[in-house]
Amino acid sequence: MxxxxxxxxxxxxxxxxxxxxxxxxxxxxxxxxxxxxxxxxxxxxxxxxxxxxxxxxxxxxxxxxxxxxxxxxxxxxxxxxxxxxxxxxGVTLDQPGAGSQKKKAAYQKQADLLAAAADYFHQLFLHAPQAKNARRYVDGRVLNQETIAAYKIGFALNSWDACRTHFNGQGYSDQELVEVGLLTENPDKGTRYDRFRNRLLIPIRDLDGRVVGFGARALEPDGIPKYLNSPQTNLFDKSSLLYGLDMAKRHIREARQVVIVEGYMDVMQAWQAGFRNVVAQMGTALTERQLTQLKRYTKRFVLALDADAAGMKATMRGLQVARETLDRTDEVKFDARGLVRHEGRLQADIRIVTLPDGNDPDKIIREDAAAWPKLLAQAKPVAAYVIGVMTADLDPQDAKGKTAVAQQVIPLIKDIEDPVERDHYWQELARVLGVDERALRQVKLPQKRASVRRRPSAQSSASPGQFRPPMPPPPPDFPPNGDEMGVRPTGRRPRGRIRSNLRQANYLRQCLAFPRALAQVNHKLKQHGQTAVSEADFDQTEDKILLRQIQEKTTDGSVVTIEELCDSLDDILLSRVQSLLTLPPTPESERDRLADSLVLSVLNWRKEKIVKQVTEQNKLLKEARTSGDLEAVAFYQQQLREMSRNLLEIDRARDAMSAVSRRRAEET
Ligand SMILES: [Zn+2]
CATH class of the missing domain: 3.90.580.10 (Zinc finger, CHC2-type domain)
Structure with missing residues (x-):
C-alpha cells in the first residue's frame, strides 16, 4: 500500500x-x-x-x-x-534512496526471525518433554493435529535464556531479539532475558500470513498475566491486527459476514468446527483500523463477545460515563453510539450477540457446535442491544430512571441513518419504557449532541487503541489485487467511485505511455464544447500533481518519456507512477482510437461526478425548503440548474462521440 x-x-x-x-x-x-x-x-x-x-x-x-x-x-x-x-x-515516511532499502532489509530480517521463532516454539510444543503441560492444555481444548499445525501452536521453555541462546547461536544479536520482542530488557539493571517463559505460544500473523508477534498464555493457573502479548514493535501493532484474519478472509467473503470474538482459542475452535469466518480482537476495544480492514471483506459484523468481555464492558462503561458526566463532557469514547455511527458511515450492519453467562465461543462450540450458528442468528442490532441492556433492571416505577435511560438511548437512535429503522427504535424505546412516543421525542437532552460532531483531540487521533468514529474503506490500490474492479466484496455502493478512480488512473496511465494523447483529448473535448482535462477532474492529490507534471513536460516542447518524468518526481509520486504502470497500455491495434476512448472515459467520469452532486444538492434543497430558508433554496436551485445544463452538455458530447466512432466503424 x-x-x-x-x-x-x-x-x-x-x-x-x-x-x-x-x-x-x-x-x-x-x-x-x-x-x-x-x-x-x-x-x-x-x-x-x-x-x-x-x-x-x-x-x-x-x-x-x-x-x-x-x-x-x-x-x-x-x-x-x-x-x-x-x-x-502515525505513519513513518521512508527516507528516500539507500535508507529505505536498508530499512526494508532490516524489516525482512525481523520477519524472518519471527518466522523462525514460530517454528522453534512449535517444535518445542510438539516434541519437548517440558511441553507436556502445554500439550495437555491443548488436549483439554480438544484441538486436533491439523488445527495445531494450521495455527502453529508453540511452547516456550521455562527458562530465562533458552530462546536467547538458541537465536544467538543462529547469528541474531540480543538487540535484534529485543527489537522483535523475544527478549525483555531491564535498562536499570542492564539485564536481558527471555520474554516468554513456560507459556503456550500462539503466533500472530498479519493479513498476509507473516508472523508479526506472539500471544502467550500462562500454563500455571496462577500465572500472571494470563495472556502476555509481544510488545508493540515495528511489526506488531495490536490495534491494527485481528487474530486469524489471514486464514479467515476468504471465508468472510464467502459467508458475507465476519464474527468477531475475544480469544485465540475461540478462533481455533470455530475453525476446527468448520466456522471459518471468525477473527479475534486482541485484548483491546475494537479499533477503527480493525473495522476498516474487515470492511474490505464484508459489511456484516457480528460481535460475539463474552458476557464479561472487555469490549462489551467498554461499551457499557462508555454509556455509564455518559450517564455520569453528561453535563460535563461531549466526549464518549468507544461506545454504542460509536458503533451506531460506524454502522451508518460504513453502511455496515453491526450486530451484537451476548453469550450465555460464563460461556465463551470456545466452550460453546466444544460442547455443541450446532449451538453456534443458532446463537449468531440471535445477534441484535446495536440499538436494540443497548435498549435491552439499559432497561433490563429498570424499575417500572422509577420515573427518573426512565428519563436517564431515554437521555442515553435517544442520541443513539438519532444517529441511526435509516429513517425507517430510526422510527422503529423510537417506538421500541417507548414500548419498553412504557411511555408515549411523543413524550420521548420531547425529552430534553443535556446537550445537542445529535448534530455536533465530536472533535478528536490530538490525543485521540494519536492513540491507536481508542475507538474513533470510523472511516470508510480505502479505495483499493488499483487494479484491486490485480482483480477486476467488480469483485470488491463490500458491495454496490463504492463501485461507481472505483470505476471513476480506475478511469482517472487509466487516463494518466495512457498519457504516460502516449503523451501526445493529452493534446488530442483536449482538442476533441473542446470540439464538443467541453473544457480541457484539468486538475479539477481528479480526486487524488497525487493524480492532480502528476497531471500537472505531464502537462508541463509536454507543453514546453520536450518529448516526455516515463524515465524523464520519473526523474522529476519525488518518491511518493514515483510510487504512484509505478502503480499506474501496472495497468496495461493500450495495445497497438487500438492505438488510433485511443484519444476517442479517453474522451469518452473523461465524459463518463465527469457525468458520474455530477450525478452524485445532484443527489447531494437535491437533499440540501429539500432541507432548505423544509426550514423555509429562501436564500438557500434559490442557491441550490441555481446550482441544480447549472448541473443539469452541464449534464446535458456532457450527454450531447457523448452522443456526438459515439456517432463519430460508429461512423468510423462503418467506414472500416
Ligand atoms: Zn469554495
Whole structure:
C-alpha cells in the first residue's frame, strides 16, 4: 500500500476538516461554509466520507482529497502536507534512496526471525518433554493435529535464556531479539532475558500470513498475566491486527459476514468446527483500523463477545460515563453510539450477540457446535442491544430512571441513518419504557449532541487503541489485487467511485505511455464544447500533481518519456507512477482510437461526478425548503440548474462521440 493510501486509511477527512470548518451532517455527507471563498449564507462546501473527498459547489468549485485540502488550507506544498499528515496518522515516511532499502532489509530480517521463532516454539510444543503441560492444555481444548499445525501452536521453555541462546547461536544479536520482542530488557539493571517463559505460544500473523508477534498464555493457573502479548514493535501493532484474519478472509467473503470474538482459542475452535469466518480482537476495544480492514471483506459484523468481555464492558462503561458526566463532557469514547455511527458511515450492519453467562465461543462450540450458528442468528442490532441492556433492571416505577435511560438511548437512535429503522427504535424505546412516543421525542437532552460532531483531540487521533468514529474503506490500490474492479466484496455502493478512480488512473496511465494523447483529448473535448482535462477532474492529490507534471513536460516542447518524468518526481509520486504502470497500455491495434476512448472515459467520469452532486444538492434543497430558508433554496436551485445544463452538455458530447466512432466503424 502506498504511503498516501496508508495515511488516508488512518485519518478521516471529516475529522481533519471539521477542525477548521464547522460541518453539519446531512445524510451520509457533511456540509459547511467553504473556507476558500467569501461566503453567502449558503453552505456550499461538502465533505463526502464514503469517498473521503471534498467539493465546493460555490464560487471556487474546487475539490479533492485530504491532502489538497490541507495544502490549500495551510498553504503547504504536497511534501509538507505529507509530512504533516503522516505525523498525525502515525505513519513513518521512508527516507528516500539507500535508507529505505536498508530499512526494508532490516524489516525482512525481523520477519524472518519471527518466522523462525514460530517454528522453534512449535517444535518445542510438539516434541519437548517440558511441553507436556502445554500439550495437555491443548488436549483439554480438544484441538486436533491439523488445527495445531494450521495455527502453529508453540511452547516456550521455562527458562530465562533458552530462546536467547538458541537465536544467538543462529547469528541474531540480543538487540535484534529485543527489537522483535523475544527478549525483555531491564535498562536499570542492564539485564536481558527471555520474554516468554513456560507459556503456550500462539503466533500472530498479519493479513498476509507473516508472523508479526506472539500471544502467550500462562500454563500455571496462577500465572500472571494470563495472556502476555509481544510488545508493540515495528511489526506488531495490536490495534491494527485481528487474530486469524489471514486464514479467515476468504471465508468472510464467502459467508458475507465476519464474527468477531475475544480469544485465540475461540478462533481455533470455530475453525476446527468448520466456522471459518471468525477473527479475534486482541485484548483491546475494537479499533477503527480493525473495522476498516474487515470492511474490505464484508459489511456484516457480528460481535460475539463474552458476557464479561472487555469490549462489551467498554461499551457499557462508555454509556455509564455518559450517564455520569453528561453535563460535563461531549466526549464518549468507544461506545454504542460509536458503533451506531460506524454502522451508518460504513453502511455496515453491526450486530451484537451476548453469550450465555460464563460461556465463551470456545466452550460453546466444544460442547455443541450446532449451538453456534443458532446463537449468531440471535445477534441484535446495536440499538436494540443497548435498549435491552439499559432497561433490563429498570424499575417500572422509577420515573427518573426512565428519563436517564431515554437521555442515553435517544442520541443513539438519532444517529441511526435509516429513517425507517430510526422510527422503529423510537417506538421500541417507548414500548419498553412504557411511555408515549411523543413524550420521548420531547425529552430534553443535556446537550445537542445529535448534530455536533465530536472533535478528536490530538490525543485521540494519536492513540491507536481508542475507538474513533470510523472511516470508510480505502479505495483499493488499483487494479484491486490485480482483480477486476467488480469483485470488491463490500458491495454496490463504492463501485461507481472505483470505476471513476480506475478511469482517472487509466487516463494518466495512457498519457504516460502516449503523451501526445493529452493534446488530442483536449482538442476533441473542446470540439464538443467541453473544457480541457484539468486538475479539477481528479480526486487524488497525487493524480492532480502528476497531471500537472505531464502537462508541463509536454507543453514546453520536450518529448516526455516515463524515465524523464520519473526523474522529476519525488518518491511518493514515483510510487504512484509505478502503480499506474501496472495497468496495461493500450495495445497497438487500438492505438488510433485511443484519444476517442479517453474522451469518452473523461465524459463518463465527469457525468458520474455530477450525478452524485445532484443527489447531494437535491437533499440540501429539500432541507432548505423544509426550514423555509429562501436564500438557500434559490442557491441550490441555481446550482441544480447549472448541473443539469452541464449534464446535458456532457450527454450531447457523448452522443456526438459515439456517432463519430460508429461512423468510423462503418467506414472500416
Ligand atoms: Zn469554495
Amino acid at each position: 502506498s504511503v498516501t493510501q496508508e495515511i488516508k486509511n488512518r485519518l478521516d477527512i471529516v475529522d481533519v476538516i471539521s477542525e477548521t470548518v464547522q460541518l453539519r451532517k446531512s445524510g451520509r455527507t457533511y456540509s459547511g461554509f467553504c473556507p476558500f471563498h467569501a461566503n453567502t449564507r449558503t453552505p456550499a462546501f461538502h465533505v463526502f466520507p464514503d469517498t473521503q473527498t471534498w467539493h465546493c459547489f460555490g464560487a471556487c468549485s474546487e475539490g479533492g482529497d485530504l491532502f489538497n485540502f490541507v495544502m490549500k488550507q495551510e498553504g503547504l506544498d504536497f511534501k509538507e502536507a505529507l509530512v504533516k499528515l503522516a505525523d498525525r496518522a
